Amino acid sequence: MDDQPVATPGLTLPPLLRLRAHLQALDALHLPPYAGSAWRGLLGHGLRQAACVTRARDCAGCLLLAHCVYPRVFEPPPPANAEGGRFAAPPRPYVLDIDPLAPRDYGPREPLHLGITLLGEATRQVPYLLHALQLAGQRGLGRTHGHFVLARLDQETAPGTDDWQTVYDPALGRYTPLLLEHPRVPAVPVGPVRLHLLTPLRLKRQGKLVGPAQFTPRELIFNLSGRLRLLAQHHGGDTTGLTQEPLLQAAAAMSSVNRQLHWHEWTRYSSRQDTLMELGGLLGHFDLTGPGLADLWPILWLGQWVHAGKGTTFGLGAYRLEVGFVS
Numbered sequence: 644m645d646d647q648p649v650a651t652p653g654l655t656l657p658p659l660l661r662l663r664a665h666l667q668a669l670d671a672l673h674l675p676p677y678a679g680s681a682w683r684g685l686l687g688h689g690l691r692q693a694a695c696v697t698r699a700r701d702c703a704g705c706l707l708l709a710h711c712v713y714p715r716v717f718e719p720p721p722p723a724n725a726e727g728g729r730f731a732a733p734p735r736p737y738v739l740d741i742d743p744l745a746p747r748d749y750g751p752r753e754p755l756h757l758g759i760t761l762l763g764e765a766t767r768q769v770p771y772l773l774h775a776l777q778l779a780g781q782r783g784l785g786r787t788h789g790h791f792v793l794a795r796l797d798q799e800t801a802p803g804t805d806d807w808q809t810v811y812d813p814a815l816g817r818y819t820p821l822l823l824e825h826p827r828v829p830a831v832p833v834g835p836v837r838l839h840l841l842t843p844l845r846l847k848r849q850g851k852l853v854g855p856a857q858f859t860p861r862e863l864i865f866n867l868s869g870r871l872r873l874l875a876q877h878h879g880g881d882t883t884g885l886t887q888e889p890l891l892q893a894a895a896a897m898s899s900v901n902r903q904l905h906w907h908e909w910t911r912y913s914s915r916q917d918t919l920m921e922l923g924g925l926l927g928h929f930d931l932t933g934p935g936l937a938d939l940w941p942i943l944w945l946g947q948w949v950h951a952g953k954g955t956t957f958g959l960g961a962y963r964l965e966v967g968f969v970s
Contacts, residue, residue: 654884654941656875657763658823659948661799663807664757664776672749672789677909679741679958682757685784687717689775712771715764733877734870736765738950741958743842755791760948763878770818773811802826802948826948831940832966835932841961843907843924845953855904860931864894864939867946874949893935902929922954
């Protein structure tokens with residue numbers, strides 16, 4: 644595979660910032676089976692606490708709504724149309740990257756980590772996010788409300804390089820971000836691509852969740868192309884390369900072979916809705932092969948950093964591509 648990045652005409656994502664927060668437990672921490680929801684709730688509470696100057700109970704009707712960091716990042720309001728109506732809410736400009744293999748229990752002074760990807764305007768709000776993390780550590784995480792501190796914040800130099808540099812050290816108190824660029828897609832690989840589903844992938848077809856037996860590449864491409872289009876429309880980018888019909892035709896020409904897929908059930912309690920929510924999805928891996936790979940490669944590669952399916956904000960739908968593997 645040629646490692647030199649190449650431009651992809653008609654398809655760019657908003658500026659994308661991948662961060663990794665290195666934390667240290669102050670006392671015992673016990674995390675739920677999948678911690679993404681707990682992290683999202685804790686960060687949202689911390690960001691609202693950091694940003695809100697009115698201390699109102701909710702954001703509805705607030706005069707500062709259009710200028711506040713919290714709704715811009717965590718709850719973007721639906722845009723108004725010319726007649727004063729409302730469109731659907733835009734996709735949130737962040738994704739949590741949760742390691743599904745990370746331990747659930749931590750003792751005092753043990754390290755833990757949280758990955759956060761920001762897009763578009765949200766990439767400028769890192770100082771607020773840092774303060775939100777510090778407030779979250781004071782509030783406590785998990786069933787035991789274990790406290791933690793932020794040890795440092797790293798930034799990946801470019802998506803997929805796995806080259807991380809420290810951009811914030813609490814001892815120095817300075818945030819020094821690296822230069823941001825729009826993600827650039829590497830050259831199309833030769834041969835099949837293996838797709839590893841890291842966290843449950845929740846796709847729907849005609850209102851029903853897609854299970855291992857029903858899954859085809861078309862479902863994934865349909866979801867990814869729509870998600871990337873919305874992200875670019877609302878947060879900056881070029882969508883002319885995301886015409887859906889040609890992409891779905893290319894997906895129909897693809898085969899998913901060596902499938903090792905299974906359904907993983909995940910239940911979480913929603914305090915907002917006061918109910919248990921079933922949030923299972925597909926896990927495992929499969930190989931993509933066929934003549935449509937060249938057309939689909941850009942959105943498959945970009946989708947790694949924004950995830951696919953439902954529940955992306957708390958880390959669901961994470962996947963990674965592997966090339967050059969031996970079956």
